[in-house]
Amino acid sequence: MIDRHLRPDEIELLLDGEEGFGVAQLRAHAASCSECQNEMARAQELMFALDTLPDFAPSPAFADRVMSQVQVFEPWHVAATRAVEQLVPATRPARIAAGLGAAVVAGFATAGATWAVARADMGLLLAQLGLERFREQMVAAGSDVMTTVVGQPGLEALSGSSPEVLALALGGFVAVAGMGVVGIRALATSSRTR
Structure with a gap:
């Protein structure tokens, strides 16, 4: 026999009619302890009251209202796939035309990149000319600012x-x-x- 009062989970086991190891000791204690009998009676009343409550179902729009307020994480690859799917035409002839257009653009891009790599020395020369022109423009702008700030005589004195x-x-x-x-x-x- 148990020398303590029953816990709520043990009372629930007895009310559910469970069978198993140790349940007989719980029943024997409940039969001899008036406080545990009172607790079991209150728990049984609560179970009966809960069983008599009507079943409620949410409205059909409830899930939509809840989900409209939930921020759902969308992985980048799903967002990218969705964006690409929006760009793909719906009809087969339009998809073929788009594919041919993409192939032509890719071909021109490949040809241009190949030409640029083959003519890297020309690109380097153009880049050097552009940088030299940029440096000249910056020196001229700086000279104009200094002339405005210190005047022409001050600029001549500073340059020497x-x-x-x-x-x-x-x-x-x-x-x-x-x-x-x-x-x-x-x-x-x-x-x-x-």
Whole structure:
């Protein structure tokens, strides 16, 4: 016989009419313990009340409403497949035409890539010419900016000076510009607080 009160799972075993090892001891304890008999009576009333409840079914649109609010993860390969499927024409003649068009484009791309690889020296020459032109444009733009900032006499004086003097002049310009920005911000914040 058991010298403790029955646990809820043991009461459930007895109410379900289960048979097996140790169930006889549980029944013997329940027959002799008034507190466990009361617990079994309450559990039996609860089971009866639950059994008499009507069965409810959700509305047909319930699943659609719930799923519209659920964020479903879609793997990249599924999204890519879906995107490609949207590009594929629906009819067989249109698919054949699209396939032929893709084959022609692929052929021209292959021919162009082969020509470019065979003429790599020409591509290198064009790239060098483009870079040289870009460098010339940047030097001209920098010269125009410096002429605007320091004037033509200042630019002529700087062009004949050493790199140390150029670095010092550039540092001074940055310092003056920084102080100007700080001064303008201070004026802007003081005008807002008034």
